[in-house]
Amino acid sequence: MLLSAPVLRRSLVRLKGFNDVQSVLTLDKIVKRYGTTTALGPVDIQVKKGELLTLLGPSGCGKTTTLHIIAGLTRPTEGQLLLSGRDITSLAPPYRDMGLVFQNYALFPHRTIGQNIAFGLRMRKVPKDEITTRVRRMLEIVGLPNVADRFPHQLSGGQRQRVALARALVIEPSILLLDEPLSNLDALLRKKMRLELREIQQRLGITTIFVTHDQDEAFEMSDRVILMNSGNIEQVGSPEDLYDRPQTRFAAQFIGEASLIEGDVVEREGEDLVVDIGHGLLVPARAVTAGMGRGTRAILMTRPERVELTIAGEDGIAGMRIAKRVFQGERILFDLETPGGQNFQCSVPSIEKYRDLKPGQQVGARFQECRAIPVSRS
Amino acid sequence: MPIDQLASANPPHANRAIVEPAIDLSRVGRLLFTVAVAALYVFLLAPLLIVIYASFSPDQANTYDISRASLRWYRAFLDSDSFVSAFKFSVMLALIASVLATVIGFVTAYGIVRFLGKKREIGRSLAMLPMMVPHILISLSLLLLLTQLPIPEMAALVIGHVLICLPFTIAGITASLEGVDADVEAAAYTLGASRWVVLREVTLPLVAPGVLSALIFAFIISFGDVYIALFLSGPGMTTLPIEIFSYIQWESSPVIAAITTVQIVMIVLFGLLIERLVGLRTAMRL
Ligand SMILES: Nc1ncnc2c1ncn2[C@@H]1O[C@H](COP(=O)(O)OP(=O)(O)OP(=O)(O)O)[C@@H](O)[C@H]1O
Ligand SMILES: [Mg+2]
Numbered sequence: 001m002l003l004s005a006p007v008l009r010r011s012l013v014r015l016k017g018f019n020d021v022q023s024v025l026t027l028d029k030i031v032k033r034y035g036t037t038t039a040l041g042p043v044d045i046q047v048k049k050g051e052l053l054t055l056l057g058p059s060g061c062g063k064t065t066t067l068h069i070i071a072g073l074t075r076p077t078e079g080q081l082l083l084s085g086r087d088i089t090s091l092a093p094p095y096r097d098m099g100l101v102f103q104n105y106a107l108f109p110h111r112t113i114g115q116n117i118a119f120g121l122r123m124r125k126v127p128k129d130e131i132t133t134r135v136r137r138m139l140e141i142v143g144l145p146n147v148a149d150r151f152p153h154q155l156s157g158g159q160r161q162r163v164a165l166a167r168a169l170v171i172e173p174s175i176l177l178l179d180e181p182l183s184n185l186d187a188l189l190r191k192k193m194r195l196e197l198r199e200i201q202q203r204l205g206i207t208t209i210f211v212t213h214d215q216d217e218a219f220e221m222s223d224r225v226i227l228m229n230s231g232n233i234e235q236v237g238s239p240e241d242l243y244d245r246p247q248t249r250f251a252a253q254f255i256g257e258a259s260l261i262e263g264d265v266v267e268r269e270g271e272d273l274v275v276d277i278g279h280g281l282l283v284p285a286r287a288v289t290a291g292m293g294r295g296t297r298a299i300l301m302t303r304p305e306r307v308e309l310t311i312a313g314e315d316g317i318a319g320m321r322i323a324k325r326v327f328q329g330e331r332i333l334f335d336l337e338t339p340g341g342q343n344f345q346c347s348v349p350s351i352e353k354y355r356d357l358k359p360g361q362q363v364g365a366r367f368q369e370c371r372a373i374p375v376s377r378s
Numbered sequence: 379m380p381i382d383q384l385a386s387a388n389p390p391h392a393n394r395a396i397v398e399p400a401i402d403l404s405r406v407g408r409l410l411f412t413v414a415v416a417a418l419y420v421f422l423l424a425p426l427l428i429v430i431y432a433s434f435s436p437d438q439a440n441t442y443d444i445s446r447a448s449l450r451w452y453r454a455f456l457d458s459d460s461f462v463s464a465f466k467f468s469v470m471l472a473l474i475a476s477v478l479a480t481v482i483g484f485v486t487a488y489g490i491v492r493f494l495g496k497k498r499e500i501g502r503s504l505a506m507l508p509m510m511v512p513h514i515l516i517s518l519s520l521l522l523l524l525t526q527l528p529i530p531e532m533a534a535l536v537i538g539h540v541l542i543c544l545p546f547t548i549a550g551i552t553a554s555l556e557g558v559d560a561d562v563e564a565a566a567y568t569l570g571a572s573r574w575v576v577l578r579e580v581t582l583p584l585v586a587p588g589v590l591s592a593l594i595f596a597f598i599i600s601f602g603d604v605y606i607a608l609f610l611s612g613p614g615m616t617t618l619p620i621e622i623f624s625y626i627q628w629e630s631s632p633v634i635a636a637i638t639t640v641q642i643v644m645i646v647l648f649g650l651l652i653e654r655l656v657g658l659r660t661a662m663r664l
Contacts, residue, residue, distance in 0.1 A: 071568050072568070073564050073567070073568065093564075093567045093568045094567060094568070094569075094570045094571060094572055095570075096568070098568060099568075100564075100565065100568045102561045102564070102565060103561075104559065104561060106559055106561035106562045106564065106565040107562070107565075108562060108565075108566070108580060109562070109584065110583050110584055119566065119569050119571075119579075120569035120570050123569055123570030123571050123575070124570055167565075167569070168569075171569065171570070
């Protein structure tokens, strides 16, 4: 029997979607090009049922593009999109059953809040009475029971955001897509809405893809995070994974405060490495991937709160020079310089012992939970 | 007084709170400005006022004692078959042309705003070009072109009028459409509305004031056109301006003033309507 490559591939993909019951939505080698520039991909994403998956990345990395491809508003140049194993790559948005919340909410300005929320149900020819009850219930869920007769411009930003959410949720979409839904709110409201959004999502058990460039938001809300960088996926994992075990230089730098120090691996035992950061200073570290054997270059990733500053007599690697000192009240942030001229940060509690340390002085450092990233992957 | 100084003049209450100058300069400026504007209006509106005045004349003369005002020339207008049929023809022509120009204008504007992307400015400028060309030239070119084609003369006239109305409808509707967030359309689309339903339920209601203004504007332009009609109308297709034009070549009577006054009233009413619609549009944005 002869099968052409695409047919074989398609049936394999179908099988994959079929077997992998967990994956509601699969992006299979999705690419988006505008002219000759590639805006996205190729990316592979598997979305699990009921999870909140976050697309995190700097501006222009392709988050909105990914979301619009999923919603059907943008057609991918290459690749396939599978919803519960069904190929929806060329299905028009009205038939996709996705609830999309836009960054600017995109409410219908000429319709009341009630009519805004009812829109999707009306399109689905739901009977009038049922529309009324479902709209009312939805408004209660988002905590706005009394605004049905108002117009969007009569609501505050936070209220509009909730209406946009209600409008997307009321159609009971197979997947909820949120494009930076909190970025237009003030800091306080943003924090409150994070928890609220997550609470509603978990209560309804709705599979959600959340887009943000704010890592705090991503960490607080997500089951899993996809870190994106210039159109590609940099790393996928739980918030803890991303923070604790960045796989690339970009991931280490983008997430949290990180200092990167280059060095040579001089010893390896299982995951535990010893890295020479110059002038014979040896730092213990944990390898994030395989293949960082003796003699290879590695990047050490430390975080300010994981470096302990030591002074004469204490157990640390001596020979670090204080390059800068920033008093932050509760804590003091030091910029330290290795004898090899590489800088890293160290944050210590604001206690007497450290308060009088001045730039130029020599101190030591003890590295805890240092991670080693291979140079080749960065 | 320089304009910028006028513009920066404080509102009176703001001044009062701080200092009470002997001579309030800003008030002098305001007065001068008001006088200038008033003079401008007199200059613009005086001819119209004279026409309106003349239309109520009791006899052939253009000046009369206002207490002798009469509706005589309005009656003459209504009694004149040629004027009334020209008026009706003009209204019909303007209706057809303005509706066509608005529909075509909407489609063009939608294409320019939603699909041209970075080339939007080029598209817009191209659409505006017919506005820069003197109507008499457009008319002449159409005459040369359309007489070569086997189309009825009425169609030629309509085409000519649609052409001179289009830049205005495209410009007006483009501006309106630019105020509609593409995401709002996309939202409706993802909520299950087909392209057609999105147009009907979201886009059109949001640009309706702009579209109606464009329609009225096109109507006025078509109604007042002389040059296109002069070249392209065939026998039995006399528009009101042409009828007036040929009438005043032979005689002058206040009936023309009466007809003109009717048109002025029509245009003022339309203008008020546009004003309301556009006001409505601003109110509908946040
Ligand atoms: N219509 C388009 N034509 C050309 N390039 C585009 C178009 N839309 C997006 N791009 C490019 O694709 C890339 C990804 O854009 P996208 O909007 O997905 O970024 P994003 O991650 O959502 O950024 P942000 O955080 O700023 O919203 C960008 O470099 C952008 O310039
Ligand atoms: Mg975006």
